[in-house]
Amino acid sequence: MAPTAPSPAKSASPSQPSGKSEVSDLKQQLRQLAGSRAPDADDQRRDVFKRVISCMTAGIDVSAAFGEMVLCSATSDVVLKKMCYLYVGVHARAHPDLALLTINFLQRDCRDQDPTIRGLALRSLCSLRVPNLVEYLVAPLTTGLKDPSAYVRMVASVGAAKLYHISTTTCLDADLPAALKALMLSDSDAQVVANCLHSLLEIWTLEAANSEAAAREIETLYSKPVVFYLLNRIKEFSEWAQCHVLELASKFLPSDNNEIFDIMNLLEDRLQHANGAVVLATIKVFLHLTMSMTDVHQQVYERIKAPLLTLVGAGSPEQSYSVLCHLHLLVMRAPMLFSSDYKSFYCQFSDPSYVKKLKLEMLTAIANESNTYEIVTELCEYAGNVDVPIARESIRAVGKIALQQYDVNAIVDRLLQFLEMDKDYVTAETLVLVKDLLRKYPQWSHDCIAVVGNISSQNIQEPKGKAALIWMLGEYSQDMHDAPYILESLVDNWDEEQSPEVRLHLLTAVMKCFFKRPPETQKALGATLAAGLADTHQDVHDRALFYYRLLQHDPAVAERVVNPPKQAVSVFADTQSSEIKDRIFDEFNSLSVVYQKPSYMFTDKEHRGTFEYSEDLTNLTVGVEAPETVISAQRYQENDNDLLLSTSDKEDNVTRASNGSSTSTYNAPPDLTGPSSLLSSQTPTETALINPGGPTYSAQTNFSLDDLLGLGVPDTPAPPSPPALTLNSKPVLDPGTFQKKWGQLALSLSQECSLSPQGAASLMNPQSLIRHMQSNYIQCIASGGQPPNYKFFFYGQKDGATAFYLVECIVNTASAKAQLKIKADDGTTAQSFSTLFQSALSKFGLS
Amino acid sequence: MISQFFVLSQRGDHIVFRDYRGEVPKGSAEIFFRKVKFWNEDEAEEAPPVFNIDGVNYIHVKVAGLYFVVTTMVNISPSLLLELLQRIARVTKDYLGVLNEDSLRKNFILVYELLDEVIDFGYPQTTSTEALKSYIFNEPIMVDAGRMPPLGPAAMFMQGSKRMPGTAVTKSVVANEPGGKKREEIFVDIIEKISVTFSSSGYILTSEIDGTIQMKSYLSGNPEIRLALNEDLGIGRSGSSTHDYRSSSGGGSVVLDDCNFHESVQLDSFDIDRTLHLIPPDGEFPVMNYRMTQEFKPPFRVTALIEEAGPSRAEVLLKIRADFSANVTANTITVQMPVPSYTMRASFELEAGAVGQTTDFKEGSRRLEWNLKKIVGGSEHTLRAKLTFSQESHGNLTKEAGPVNMNFTIPMYNASKLQVRYLQISKKSKTYNPYRWVRYVTQANSYVARL
Numbered sequence A: 001m002a003p004t005a006p007s008p009a010k011s012a013s014p015s016q017p018s019g020k021s022e023v024s025d026l027k028q029q030l031r032q033l034a035g036s037r038a039p040d041a042d043d044q045r046r047d048v049f050k051r052v053i054s055c056m057t058a059g060i061d062v063s064a065a066f067g068e069m070v071l072c073s074a075t076s077d078v079v080l081k082k083m084c085y086l087y088v089g090v091h092a093r094a095h096p097d098l099a100l101l102t103i104n105f106l107q108r109d110c111r112d113q114d115p116t117i118r119g120l121a122l123r124s125l126c127s128l129r130v131p132n133l134v135e136y137l138v139a140p141l142t143t144g145l146k147d148p149s150a151y152v153r154m155v156a157s158v159g160a161a162k163l164y165h166i167s168t169t170t171c172l173d174a175d176l177p178a179a180l181k182a183l184m185l186s187d188s189d190a191q192v193v194a195n196c197l198h199s200l201l202e203i204w205t206l207e208a209a210n211s212e213a214a215a216r217e218i219e220t221l222y223s224k225p226v227v228f229y230l231l232n233r234i235k236e237f238s239e240w241a242q243c244h245v246l247e248l249a250s251k252f253l254p255s256d257n258n259e260i261f262d263i264m265n266l267l268e269d270r271l272q273h274a275n276g277a278v279v280l281a282t283i284k285v286f287l288h289l290t291m292s293m294t295d296v297h298q299q300v301y302e303r304i305k306a307p308l309l310t311l312v313g314a315g316s317p318e319q320s321y322s323v324l325c326h327l328h329l330l331v332m333r334a335p336m337l338f339s340s341d342y343k344s345f346y347c348q349f350s351d352p353s354y355v356k357k358l359k360l361e362m363l364t365a366i367a368n369e370s371n372t373y374e375i376v377t378e379l380c381e382y383a384g385n386v387d388v389p390i391a392r393e394s395i396r397a398v399g400k401i402a403l404q405q406y407d408v409n410a411i412v413d414r415l416l417q418f419l420e421m422d423k424d425y426v427t428a429e430t431l432v433l434v435k436d437l438l439r440k441y442p443q444w445s446h447d448c449i450a451v452v453g454n455i456s457s458q459n460i461q462e463p464k465g466k467a468a469l470i471w472m473l474g475e476y477s478q479d480m481h482d483a484p485y486i487l488e489s490l491v492d493n494w495d496e497e498q499s500p501e502v503r504l505h506l507l508t509a510v511m512k513c514f515f516k517r518p519p520e521t522q523k524a525l526g527a528t529l530a531a532g533l534a535d536t537h538q539d540v541h542d543r544a545l546f547y548y549r550l551l552q553h554d555p556a557v558a559e560r561v562v563n564p565p566k567q568a569v570s571v572f573a574d575t576q577s578s579e580i581k582d583r584i585f586d587e588f589n590s591l592s593v594v595y596q597k598p599s600y601m602f603t604d605k606e607h608r609g610t611f612e613y614s615e616d617l618t619n620l621t622v623g624v625e626a627p628e629t630v631i632s633a634q635r636y637q638e639n640d641n642d643l644l645l646s647t648s649d650k651e652d653n654v655t656r657a658s659n660g661s662s663t664s665t666y667n668a669p670p671d672l673t674g675p676s677s678l679l680s681s682q683t684p685t686e687t688a689l690i691n692p693g694g695p696t697y698s699a700q701t702n703f704s705l706d707d708l709l710g711l712g713v714p715d716t717p718a719p720p721s722p723p724a725l726t727l728n729s730k731p732v733l734d735p736g737t738f739q740k741k742w743g744q745l746a747l748s749l750s751q752e753c754s755l756s757p758q759g760a761a762s763l764m765n766p767q768s769l770i771r772h773m774q775s776n777y778i779q780c781i782a783s784g785g786q787p788p789n790y791k792f793f794f795y796g797q798k799d800g801a802t803a804f805y806l807v808e809c810i811v812n813t814a815s816a817k818a819q820l821k822i823k824a825d826d827g828t829t830a831q832s833f834s835t836l837f838q839s840a841l842s843k844f845g846l847s
Numbered sequence B: 001m002i003s004q005f006f007v008l009s010q011r012g013d014h015i016v017f018r019d020y021r022g023e024v025p026k027g028s029a030e031i032f033f034r035k036v037k038f039w040n041e042d043e044a045e046e047a048p049p050v051f052n053i054d055g056v057n058y059i060h061v062k063v064a065g066l067y068f069v070v071t072t073m074v075n076i077s078p079s080l081l082l083e084l085l086q087r088i089a090r091v092t093k094d095y096l097g098v099l100n101e102d103s104l105r106k107n108f109i110l111v112y113e114l115l116d117e118v119i120d121f122g123y124p125q126t127t128s129t130e131a132l133k134s135y136i137f138n139e140p141i142m143v144d145a146g147r148m149p150p151l152g153p154a155a156m157f158m159q160g161s162k163r164m165p166g167t168a169v170t171k172s173v174v175a176n177e178p179g180g181k182k183r184e185e186i187f188v189d190i191i192e193k194i195s196v197t198f199s200s201s202g203y204i205l206t207s208e209i210d211g212t213i214q215m216k217s218y219l220s221g222n223p224e225i226r227l228a229l230n231e232d233l234g235i236g237r238s239g240s241s242t243h244d245y246r247s248s249s250g251g252g253s254v255v256l257d258d259c260n261f262h263e264s265v266q267l268d269s270f271d272i273d274r275t276l277h278l279i280p281p282d283g284e285f286p287v288m289n290y291r292m293t294q295e296f297k298p299p300f301r302v303t304a305l306i307e308e309a310g311p312s313r314a315e316v317l318l319k320i321r322a323d324f325s326a327n328v329t330a331n332t333i334t335v336q337m338p339v340p341s342y343t344m345r346a347s348f349e350l351e352a353g354a355v356g357q358t359t360d361f362k363e364g365s366r367r368l369e370w371n372l373k374k375i376v377g378g379s380e381h382t383l384r385a386k387l388t389f390s391q392e393s394h395g396n397l398t399k400e401a402g403p404v405n406m407n408f409t410i411p412m413y414n415a416s417k418l419q420v421r422y423l424q425i426s427k428k429s430k431t432y433n434p435y436r437w438v439r440y441v442t443q444a445n446s447y448v449a450r451l
Helices: A020-033 A039-059 A063-071 A078-094 A096-110 A116-128 A130-137 A138-145 A152-164 A170-175 A176-186 A192-206 A212-221 A224-232 A239-250 A257-272 A277-290 A294-314 A315-335 A335-345 A354-366 A373-384 A386-403 A409-420 A422-438 A442-452 A461-475 A483-492 A500-516 A519-534 A537-553 A555-562 A578-586 A589-595 A612-617 A635-644 A655-669 A677-678 A684-690 A695-708 A735-744 A757-762 A766-775 A827-841 B027-037 B078-096 B101-106 B110-118 B129-135 B155-156
Strands: A620-622 A747-754 A781-786 A790-796 A804-812 A818-824 B004-008 B015-021 B050-053 B056-063 B066-072 B185-198 B205-215 B227-230 B257-260 B275-278 B284-290 B300-306 B314-320 B329-338 B345-351 B356-362 B367-376 B381-388 B404-411 B421-423 B437-451
Touching: A020 A063, A039 A063, A039 A078, A039 B015, A039 B110, A063 A078, A063 A096, A063 B284, A078 A096, A078 A116, A078 B110, A096 A757, A116 A138, A116 A152, A130 A138, A138 A152, A138 A176, A138 B257, A152 A170, A152 A176, A152 A192, A170 A192, A170 B437, A176 A192, A192 A212, A192 A239, A192 A500, A224 A257, A239 A257, A239 A277, A239 A827, A239 B078, A257 A277, A257 A766, A257 B257, A277 A294, A277 A315, A277 B078, A294 A315, A294 A335, A294 B257, A315 A354, A315 A578, A315 A589, A315 A781, A315 B056, A315 B078, A315 B300, A335 A354, A335 A373, A335 B205, A354 A373, A354 A386, A373 A386, A373 A409, A386 A409, A409 A422, A409 A442, A422 A442, A422 A461, A442 A461, A442 B205, A461 A500, A461 B129, A483 A500, A483 A519, A500 A519, A500 A537, A500 A555, A500 B110, A519 A537, A537 A555, A537 A781, A537 B284, A578 A589, A578 A747, A589 B050, A589 B078, A635 B004, A735 A781, A735 A790, A735 A804, A747 A827, A766 A781, A766 A790, A766 A827, A790 A827, A804 A827, A818 A827, A827 B367, B015 B101, B015 B110, B027 B050, B027 B056, B027 B066, B056 B078, B066 B078, B078 B101, B078 B110, B078 B129, B101 B110, B110 B129, B185 B421, B275 B284, B300 B329, B300 B404, B300 B437, B314 B367, B345 B356, B345 B367, B356 B381, B367 B381, B421 B437
Parallel strands: B185 B437
Antiparallel strands: A620 A781, A747 A818, A781 A790, A790 A804, A804 A818, B004 B015, B004 B066, B050 B056, B056 B066, B185 B205, B205 B284, B227 B275, B227 B421, B257 B284, B300 B314, B314 B381, B329 B367, B329 B404, B345 B381, B356 B367, B404 B437
16 A cells, blocks of 8 residues: 655654565664663553554554564553554464464463453453464463453453364363353343354354254254343343344244244334344344234334335435345335335435435336336436436336336337437437337337337447347338338448447348348348458357358248247346245345345355354255165265255246256256265166156157247146146155255245144154155155254155155144245146145144 | 454555454455445446455445445345444544544554454444443544534534534543533534425425434433423324325424434333433434424425527526525535536626625536525525537427536524424532533435426
8 A cells, every 4th residue: 555655753643654664663663662661661662563553554564573562562551552462463373483472471461450451361362363372262261251340251252252263172172162151141241142142153153064963052042042031131232232133033933923923022112223233133033033924924014114214314325225225125025015105215316326226226116007107207307317327227227117017108108208318328228128128018119110210320329229229120120111221221331330249130130121121131131241251250250151051041941040920028037036036035134135146146155154044954964764774874964054055056047947957957867966866765776667757758858948949938838737636656856956946946835834733742853754744755855953843845746747846844843833835846736736745744643 | 243344545545454353365455445446437336335356245334535344254234234334433433533534544543442342353342432431541632623624414513603612523532621621511413314306397396304313422420311302293104194294384293204213212201292311322323313204394495497598508597595584594505507418618697796606617517506605594596607508409408407406504494393392411419500502403415406
């Protein structure tokens, strides 16, 4: 970083100093001061220390002065001590041997009379991050956790987590987690409790990967006694700790509705908190607790509306940004919710552009029959805005509303008015929109074409806009009188056209035009193909060659390829899948909401272990038919952690391609699917025998090929489902494929059902239910949990078909209720499968 | 779990830099700064407060022209981090009196002390100005606030109004007064940001008030305080009757859409007599935030006209009428109007006898700017401008120009009519009578008139 000004040698206000000579100068001065007993020695030391820290802040390497700093550190001046600790904390790692020198005085300070000094020293001691010094940490930490001062206990409880990161075994051998847990459940100081909770969660989450005991310990943190204990003390906590406790509570699985209402009543006033983080954390608890109670869930939406809108206006623009991101997520789930508050999302003059953009997205999302007119009117005002990026976004927003809307008529008129504004960026954006609009609503072509035809292509500079215009010229050349001639003039200027995208479109448009109006276009076509073949751009060249050969081969075939009848696009591919949205919703009040991506897409593998999904899945074991075999012992750890988290598929195109891609995975021979086939206790030969599905495979293959060509729209007419569903008695699905499918398929059904009381009572371990369901041809792929909550992943397969049904089933034996989430390859039969599954479940324990 | 916290100057210099967990690769501050500075160069857009580069999440707020940034590797609540950053800025201001680059640079060691206590191993600990006092050993080094541009909403009291002790708002909670004795005083500021959009015909399209009751206490011994608001204050509008409250200008009751409160506020009797009880913590904090969409009387009427006056000329007329009482004066008023992009020149004609008014044509952004030092309630001001174009206009001038935006501050005025009826401090002794300042101010957040 560039220094602002060279600081005078003993400046009381050190600004950014510079360079190497500075460091050696500082070393020199420190050495002189080390033994000094002059009355103002401490003041002088302060000055020099300040300059060292100032250098350190500026990014200058001052580690060379480590020895000198340590020499000067024996002092009773607290300000000096703190500066020294800060310095040592940053540089100890690079100088482990010299760091040893500091241990002495840090240990001594840990026994100081003054609790502030004790705390300070302990914190610095734990922050050294030098592995070979850990032996000096254990004793002060253990005493620190029992210190009479809450401040020291607070420091010690975080210190335990620091120690865990430096040396896992030292921390565990000293039994610090147990001490933390005891402290968490008894300490009178709320911040100590909060810090114990932080540390325990961190330690056990990381430990859970290797130890079942740790996984169980995590379970206890989410158990009723702990959660209720913390919630009852909620008001004692600092607002930041409250957020943490609320996050914990949002993952609590209540056993009955009374618990849910108790929690909600207790937390009701947190929604009025001035701190937006507390409000959002509370909202997460409310939303997640009421997931299974539709009407209460709806009430929650109504309740949180006003506080959220207040947060948008009350806080900093940065906070409004975060809150608006959450509002956007909620609106995607409950579009009606804010439809009458649309004015709250009008852009304000002082809003930064990142807030304005979000507001435009909100307006797009809440537009419906009742407010579209007002919203579009407002958006049109922005289109003439001096702020060009916002003007563009506004036009796009109008277009999106048109694409999702009912009253397209009025909007089309507005869009066409944009074209009259004669601003180049407005025209370009509008053309792109009109093009998309026509792809969805071909019936509007007549009105649009009339206006679009009047636009001179010379006035459009932006490639996207120009390409859109050319596409329309080609597609609707039969309706546009001048189309061949406009295209011809464009071809004449081929060499001046910079953008390959435009040239590609031009090639195709001329081809289309040729098939519709051959005599008028023939000349242009020849010129186009010649220009295309000579083009330096690879794609343009190749496409020109392709068209040329196609025409040579057979013009009729060429027409079928270039100009097939088109179906209107119903859903554009960039629409996010509902599965992804669900996952983001599960991660409410986190960065996922801001990025609009589930966390696995933006956090690296190394840190993934600490996230939400892994916590409730770490305790799952892979369900196998024979629990006494080797397999049960050898927990399929990797898969556990990754279940529901598969990164292998980006899922961008899930909505369109789910059929195709899943069929292809069926065909993979089981022995190619790696370690998972070892786990499924069936041998490949068995698999081959069980699945007599030859003909269906080929049917599926045809189907996916259709899809590839874009002819088979996702909702291919399913054969009328037989009244009663029968299941394949021995379906085969390996965990890897299950996981992949679970990630890809959209949720078909989410239901709650009951178990018989006998069934609930006899569910002592997952195996009993697994065996019972097997007898109903429903297989278990993974299970886990502790009484009273069990979680299972089941699957079944339709007899004689390849379509699978996947079920997530959470059973609570206390309330004898089970929550089901069903995903199906063939959504039309999901309901009959659900019926079948529930009847099987309800018979559990009766036989 | 926060990995790092740092403050960067506008030029990207590190002012403080603290690494709590040592898990983020080196150079994060530089990576951050480059990204923010060049977010989207072509479109001149501001970087959003939250973004991710190579797995590191950067969360920042801009305060006093400085970037307050945290980095994290985990998927944590962005709101928590953003609130925390604002809070760190506020606590720092409580200690330094003034928050700006200069004061931070002079006191960076004190800021490190604060950071040590506020965050430990990435977990927020305490942000209470009061609780932190016992761990802060550095004396703040004061900077001259007079030279500094005013910061924060409370700073507006420093201009214009003689009734305010100018130094109070820039007083550190720990520094001693020159006389050695601390003055017992408490400030309650009712700050309202108003947003109004007028249609071209002068009809109010939208209006909203975002208000805060902000408190800053310098009282010793933490006495309890009772703050009474309008007795007939209504909260929450019954869903269906959204547009039925049209009589507010006639003095009807104030109805807030919603509000929230600071942690320290006891609401036990709020439902009965609209009184807030609290023991104010040290430092500056919002007692209550509120939002109101009930119709209110906007303080200014703005009329803007643009008309063709010949083939490549146009005339602009801007008129402002102050619709508030004559004993109230608005100050630092700016009116801006974008004009067609092909405008070459503008000549202005101010009203006769205009004092303290300046005009400007900003060529770069094609904007007319009209600045007025003050506007007295009840008065009306006009500006005429003649525009010369480089080409003939396309006919529809109103689509090429506008909307007009206005900025202003009106001390001792509040648009919502929300009031502090009284501010009671529980007495320690008969002679104990601290200074109490209840101040109102209204600011334009977005005051827009369309053409």
